[in-house]
Amino acid sequence: MAIKFLKSLFEKKIFFSIVIITFFNNCDSSVNNVLIKKPNILLISVDDLNDWIGVMGGHPQMQTPNIDRLASKGILFTNANCQSPVCNPSRASMMTSLYPSSTGIYFLNPPLERSDKSLESTVMPQRFFEEGYDVFGAGKLFHNKKENKKYINKYWDGFGKWFGPLSEKKISDFDGDARLWDWGSLDIEDEESEDCQIANWAVNILSEDNKKPFWLGVGFFKPHVPFIAPKKWFDQYPLESIQLPEIIDGDLNDISEYAKSLSRYGHVAPSHKWVVSNNQWRSLVRSYLACVSFVDDQVGKVLDALERSDKVHNTYVILYSDHGFHLGEKEKWAKRSLWKNSTKVPLIISGPGIPKGKTCDLPVQLLDIYPTLLELSGLASDPIHQGNSLVPILKKGAIEWPYVARTSIGPGNYSIVSKNYRFIQYNDNTAELYDRINDPNEWYNLINNPDLSDVIEEHRNKIPNQRHEILGDGSLGHESYSFSEKGILDPN
Numbered sequence: 065m066a067i068k069f070l071k072s073l074f075e076k077k078i079f080f081s082i083v084i085i086t087f088f089n090n091c092d093s094s095v096n097n098v099l100i101k102k103p104n105i106l107l108i109s110v111d112d113l114n115d116w117i118g119v120m121g122g123h124p125q126m127q128t129p130n131i132d133r134l135a136s137k138g139i140l141f142t143n144a145n146c147q148s149p150v151c152n153p154s155r156a157s158m159m160t161s162l163y164p165s166s167t168g169i170y171f172l173n174p175p176l177e178r179s180d181k182s183l184e185s186t187v188m189p190q191r192f193f194e195e196g197y198d199v200f201g202a203g204k205l206f207h208n209k210k211e212n213k214k215y216i217n218k219y220w221d222g223f224g225k226w227f228g229p230l231s232e233k234k235i236s237d238f239d240g241d242a243r244l245w246d247w248g249s250l251d252i253e254d255e256e257s258e259d260c261q262i263a264n265w266a267v268n269i270l271s272e273d274n275k276k277p278f279w280l281g282v283g284f285f286k287p288h289v290p291f292i293a294p295k296k297w298f299d300q301y302p303l304e305s306i307q308l309p310e311i312i313d314g315d316l317n318d319i320s321e322y323a324k325s326l327s328r329y330g331h332v333a334p335s336h337k338w339v340v341s342n343n344q345w346r347s348l349v350r351s352y353l354a355c356v357s358f359v360d361d362q363v364g365k366v367l368d369a370l371e372r373s374d375k376v377h378n379t380y381v382i383l384y385s386d387h388g389f390h391l392g393e394k395e396k397w398a399k400r401s402l403w404k405n406s407t408k409v410p411l412i413i414s415g416p417g418i419p420k421g422k423t424c425d426l427p428v429q430l431l432d433i434y435p436t437l438l439e440l441s442g443l444a445s446d447p448i449h450q451g452n453s454l455v456p457i458l459k460k461g462a463i464e465w466p467y468v469a470r471t472s473i474g475p476g477n478y479s480i481v482s483k484n485y486r487f488i489q490y491n492d493n494t495a496e497l498y499d500r501i502n503d504p505n506e507w508y509n510l511i512n513n514p515d516l517s518d519v520i521e522e523h524r525n526k527i528p529n530q531r532h533e534i535l536g537d538g539s540l541g542h543e544s545y546s547f548s549e550k551g552i553l554d555p556n
């Protein structure tokens with residue numbers, strides 16, 4: 065019986081974290097103190113934020129003093145990756161600690177309550193509620209307010225408008241179908257935007273006396289499109305001063321047609337050709353910078369409120385984004401690709417016992433957050449979770465980490481990120497390999513380099529055999545996957 069149990073632990077890859085918990089219980093009295101007190105959790109989600117924050121240096125002009133301040137008080141993960149470069153599946157994965165390839169949630173639908181496998185995992189706020197926590201949430205944490213009503217009605221407050229301020233008429237000249245694809249400034253005060261209201265709501269929660277520990281989720285909408293923010297945030301980035309992302313000519317010449325089709329076909333974003341020929345690249349980059357600085361200011365209000373209260377001494381703060389964003393790199397806009405621009409996300413964790421101002425470049429994943437928070441809170445791990453607790457890194461400064469980070473777009477398309485490489489395997493058997501240390505922009509596909517065949521094989525072996533069929537239908541992600549499978553090529 066005991067052998068069977070241990071075997072099942074090995075199969076589920078949780079033996080390592082069990083060992084670590086045991087180690088801490090025996091050896092680390094400071095962690096034991098935390099376990100007894102039950103810490104608070106403040107989870108801050110920023111929608112569609114890539115590595116363009118000050119401390120990650122993704123764009124040289126970006127000003128994010130508040131996110132940078134949080135990084136100075138904790139650990140910044142510089143190689144953190146989402147499990148899907150699309151809002152809904154990334155959030156479903158993060159809240160259940162299950163990969164899309166296990167749940168079938170690959171695209172904008174279905175909500176996680178319509179995946180049998182997802183329902184086997186207790187979503188994070190529910191688990192903390194069951195453990196006796198006060199649970200609060202606002203804004204965008206799960207993807208779809210309407211469809212994920214099972215969770216959202218239970219815990220969430222209002223802020224029903226989506227994606228922040230919308231202009232009554234389109235500000236930009238882009239005449240695409242999607243109303244969301246718009247950019248520019250609005251002559252409004254910060255307080256008129258949902259993100260500011262969400263920040264103020266969280267400030268109130270943090271100002272109250274709590275008898276019980278709390279789990280507080282704060283889901284900001286920006287910088288998700290539309291890239292619209294109050295004018296003052298645009299004023300700090302004069303249009304003529306804006307630097308464009310670095311690109312090289314012919315970057316797409318060493319990737320397959322399947323890869324291009326999968327990542328570009330049917331996207332509601334403007335094509336790169338449209339952006340360049342209409343002279344909008346600088347304006348779009350400026351708008352993204354403005355929206356990020358705006359949301360950074362809202363993050364700052366929440367952090368200030370925490371720091372004003374006694375809770376700061378017993379609260380873990382986690383800031384993350386659901387996926388990255390292309391702003392012209394690889395001649396592409398928005399998300400839904402397996403390259404760095406889509407999969408790499410900011411992840412900062414601070415709190416009791418965590419070193420301040422450190423960075424970690426080990427490959428970690430958003431679905432690691434849930435098991436991490438359980439361990440930090442002294443709660444039992446859940447064998448269904450597919451993520452790995454980051455506590456060995458946070459508390460012990462682990463430099464050995466046997467895991468890779470995995471992202472997928474539909475069954476059969478995977479990115480595997482290790483400390484040194486990104487390997488991408490597509491369902492038509494084409495592949496890419498990038499040296500993430502010497503080629504951080506992922507310009508040079510090394511897949512045909514014979515000297516790297518062992519590296520390629522090592523990464524290929526990390527691709528799971530399990531491939532849940534695609535659930536849901538009809539979204540652009542579903543269509544793009546289907547087009548690629550049929551060999552229908554990107555028209556742009």
Ligand SMILES: [Ca+2]
Binds near residue numbers: 111387
């Ligand atoms: Ca998103």
Ligand SMILES: [Ca+2]
Binds near residue numbers: 314507509
């Ligand atoms: Ca290239």
